[in-house]
Amino acid sequence: MNLKEFAGRLGLSQTTVSRALSGYPEVKKATRERVLKAAAELGYRPNTSALGLATGRVGTIGIVFRGGGDFGPHTSEFMGGLGSRLQQADVDILLSTVDSREAELATYRRLAASKRVDAVILHSPAVDDPRIALLTDLRLPFVLHGRTETAGNFAFLDIDNYGAIRQATDLLTALGHRRIALVNGHRGYTFTEHRQDGYAAALGARGIGIDPNLLGNGDFTDEMGFRLMQGFLAQENRPTAVLAGSMMSALGAMRAIRSAGMTVGEHISLIAHDDVFPYLSPENLIPTLTTTRSSIRAAGTRIAEMVLDLLQGTPAADLNEVWPVELVMRNSTAPPAG
Amino acid sequence: MNLKEFAGRLGLSQTTVSRALSGYPEVKKATRERVLKAAAELGYRPNTSALGLATGRVGTIGIVFRGGGDFGPHTSEFMGGLGSRLQQADVDILLSTVDSREAELATYRRLAASKRVDAVILHSPAVDDPRIALLTDLRLPFVLHGRTETAGNFAFLDIDNYGAIRQATDLLTALGHRRIALVNGHRGYTFTEHRQDGYAAALGARGIGIDPNLLGNGDFTDEMGFRLMQGFLAQENRPTAVLAGSMMSALGAMRAIRSAGMTVGEHISLIAHDDVFPYLSPENLIPTLTTTRSSIRAAGTRIAEMVLDLLQGTPAADLNEVWPVELVMRNSTAPPAG
DNA sequence: CTGAAAGCGCTTACAG
DNA sequence: CTGAAAGCGCTTACAG
Numbered sequence: 001m002n003l004k005e006f007a008g009r010l011g012l013s014q015t016t017v018s019r020a021l022s023g024y025p026e027v028k029k030a031t032r033e034r035v036l037k038a039a040a041e042l043g044y045r046p047n048t049s050a051l052g053l054a055t056g057r058v059g060t061i062g063i064v065f066r067g068g069g070d071f072g073p074h075t076s077e078f079m080g081g082l083g084s085r086l087q088q089a090d091v092d093i094l095l096s097t098v099d100s101r102e103a104e105l106a107t108y109r110r111l112a113a114s115k116r117v118d119a120v121i122l123h124s125p126a127v128d129d130p131r132i133a134l135l136t137d138l139r140l141p142f143v144l145h146g147r148t149e150t151a152g153n154f155a156f157l158d159i160d161n162y163g164a165i166r167q168a169t170d171l172l173t174a175l176g177h178r179r180i181a182l183v184n185g186h187r188g189y190t191f192t193e194h195r196q197d198g199y200a201a202a203l204g205a206r207g208i209g210i211d212p213n214l215l216g217n218g219d220f221t222d223e224m225g226f227r228l229m230q231g232f233l234a235q236e237n238r239p240t241a242v243l244a245g246s247m248m249s250a251l252g253a254m255r256a257i258r259s260a261g262m263t264v265g266e267h268i269s270l271i272a273h274d275d276v277f278p279y280l281s282p283e284n285l286i287p288t289l290t291t292t293r294s295s296i297r298a299a300g301t302r303i304a305e306m307v308l309d310l311l312q313g314t315p316a317a318d319l320n321e322v323w324p325v326e327l328v329m330r331n332s333t334a335p336p337a338g
Numbered sequence: 339m340n341l342k343e344f345a346g347r348l349g350l351s352q353t354t355v356s357r358a359l360s361g362y363p364e365v366k367k368a369t370r371e372r373v374l375k376a377a378a379e380l381g382y383r384p385n386t387s388a389l390g391l392a393t394g395r396v397g398t399i400g401i402v403f404r405g406g407g408d409f410g411p412h413t414s415e416f417m418g419g420l421g422s423r424l425q426q427a428d429v430d431i432l433l434s435t436v437d438s439r440e441a442e443l444a445t446y447r448r449l450a451a452s453k454r455v456d457a458v459i460l461h462s463p464a465v466d467d468p469r470i471a472l473l474t475d476l477r478l479p480f481v482l483h484g485r486t487e488t489a490g491n492f493a494f495l496d497i498d499n500y501g502a503i504r505q506a507t508d509l510l511t512a513l514g515h516r517r518i519a520l521v522n523g524h525r526g527y528t529f530t531e532h533r534q535d536g537y538a539a540a541l542g543a544r545g546i547g548i549d550p551n552l553l554g555n556g557d558f559t560d561e562m563g564f565r566l567m568q569g570f571l572a573q574e575n576r577p578t579a580v581l582a583g584s585m586m587s588a589l590g591a592m593r594a595i596r597s598a599g600m601t602v603g604e605h606i607s608l609i610a611h612d613d614v615f616p617y618l619s620p621e622n623l624i625p626t627l628t629t630t631r632s633s634i635r636a637a638g639t640r641i642a643e644m645v646l647d648l649l650q651g652t653p654a655a656d657l658n659e660v661w662p663v664e665l666v667m668r669n670s671t672a673p674p675a676g
Numbered sequence: 677c678t679g680a681a682a683g684c685g686c687t688t689a690c691a692g
Numbered sequence: 693c694t695g696a697a698a699g700c701g702c703t704t705a706c707a708g
Contacts, residue, residue: 003701003703013678015680016677047701050701051387051702052387052390053684053703065418072414095432097418255623285593286593342685354693356687388685389687
């Protein structure tokens with residue numbers, strides 16, 4: 001059923017019905033109520049394409065993922081938060097999958113040219129990220145999950161990765177550890193660099209140099225945590241503590257430690273970064289895990305609000321947030337053994 | 339830039355340009371090539387809303403998730419497969435998040451009434467699922483991931499959950515196990531029931547009765563696997579083997595077994611269903627895990643093809659597939675301990 | 677407070 | 693092989 005038919009049934013003009021539905025003030029209260037009631041009863045909804053053509057707004061926010069690796073548990077949590085908040089505003093998410101960085105850029109061009117979305121969410125920023133310039137150029141509004149050094153003012157929400165790892169490393173050095181391994185993300189991403197900076201600063205404060213053999217980079221997966229940890233343990237001068245970039249990496253690291261016949265929280269201390277997965281709690285591991293904690297789902301929710309604000313006209317420069325990260329001590333951290 | 343401007347630059351009518359872009363045969367080859375080249379150079383793309391209005395097709399497939407629980411690692415893998423295939427056809431995914439079953443039904447009504455999507459993907463079907471009737475009624479094309487007993491012919495892709503668990507249970511009984519626990523999904527879902535049926539059939543074939551105390555239902559999470567397994571182990575007459583519904587449940591079950599001072603593949607045999615997570619391989623666990631294996635990502639890819647076929651006019655009745663599940667023996671299964 | 681009509685940017689029968 | 697024009701279903705200045 002279209003507007004014409006719907007208005008016809010009510011004996012009103014399309015104009016009045018449209019205004020009643022959009023909550024314009026000029027419509028008599030009784031008329032509006034009648035229209036709203038009928039719309040609910042008959043299930044009338046404006047055609048999205050027509051609405052998009054007429055207003056230039058389509059009620060959709062885009063997000064692009066790289067097909068394979070990107071689509072992990074972190075993404076799920078983030079999308080859960082993002083989606084549930086957007087849904088309250090009747091905004092949907094348009095999800096595009098791409099195979100490469102070039103394809104990602106091409107997708108933003110496509111989305112902008114075809115006016116398929118009102119804004120996009122950017123994620124996993126690199127220190128120097130070409131997407132910022134592209135989107136600015138395309139005049140496609142966006143909110144960045146993370147930060148970048150790229151100039152320009154734009155909306156973003158990041159967590160304090162530097163502070164998180166700085167705190168965690170400080171705890172370990174305070175306990176007496178001097179050989180601390182870091183299971184980090186891929187080089188070049190802002191969060192990876194910030195974490196390494198926090199690590200370096202904490203070690204520097206204790207006069208401990210950085211041993212490149214204790215630095216590992218890779219996906220935040222069980223598999224990669226296992227492999228990197230095995231590598232650390234195979235070294236002559238093995239670490240007495242590890243910082244794991246995610247709960248997944250931590251699971252892998254714990255397996256590697258156990259298979260080497262050692263015990264977490266006794267022979268090796270472990271601190272993990274916890275994005276708060278409802279199905280994988282550090283409280284439930286054995287031993288319970290000391291973590292740096294920040295909910296990625298909450299970040300998704302907040303970013304949804306930020307993008308809605310942006311579309312309402314809030315200046316991007318007013319939509320910048322950096323969230324602190326909490327260090328939660330549990331049983332996986334102890335002074336170095338003997 | 340819109341069609342009018344773009345056509346103007348080329349000195350052609352909108353009609354001809356539109357036809358060239360859509361690959362209509364009536365356009366002279368030289369003209370078409372000139373148009374295509376210019377479109378690529380100038381980045382011209384038809385406005386999606388206008389295109390949707392004119393053709394009734396919007397190039398978008400919808401999928402609805404329940405905000406909290408639905409959005410787990412299984413979803414990620416599925417979406418990865420779905421998205422990468424749809425992207426090749428320049429089709430995007432519209433993702434809606436809801437809080438309840440009622441809200442999900444309301445969302446399909448909204449999507450249909452506002453013509454926001456060309457089709458939807460349905461997932462997690464219940465044995466008797468009201469969504470089938472609703473979508474049929476709304477004439478919104480759909481492909482179901484899973485099966486249901488509901489009448490009507492519609493497109494679906496499911497895996498043979500019955501056969502998977504039947505095989506797995508047969509292996510355990512053949513090894514001599516008689517007390518076998520089942521960590522299953524929530525009751526009412528088709529896959530849960532099919533799995534339980536396969537389990538019951540295998541036990542029945544050996545004359546073993548079903549002990550309700552060995553049946554557990556819940557989310558496929560580490561947490562739930564841990565809790566259910568703890569419950570099984572706390573029983574007087576504890577099981578000697580367990581079937582875990584997912585790799586996540588298996589991780590939790592393994593932790594529970596270890597914390598009870600027992601060893602998987604020695605004191606307790608374990609078979610997990612593996613949806614093939616790239617970051618969590620049964621080969622890498624200790625011991626390596628015997629699994630029933632079926633890639634949920636591959637299912638997503640295939641469902642993408644099915645929905646594209648459906649929109650091309652393939653009858654839904656021709657789009658029904660049930661995939662076999664492979665049993666892969668590794669080291670977590672052994673005869674019951676003395 | 678309400679309505680007739682132009683316009684958003686396409687596609688596609690119809691005419692040539 | 694190409695084009696002028698109607699039509700898809702809305703919103704919104706403009707007029708009353």
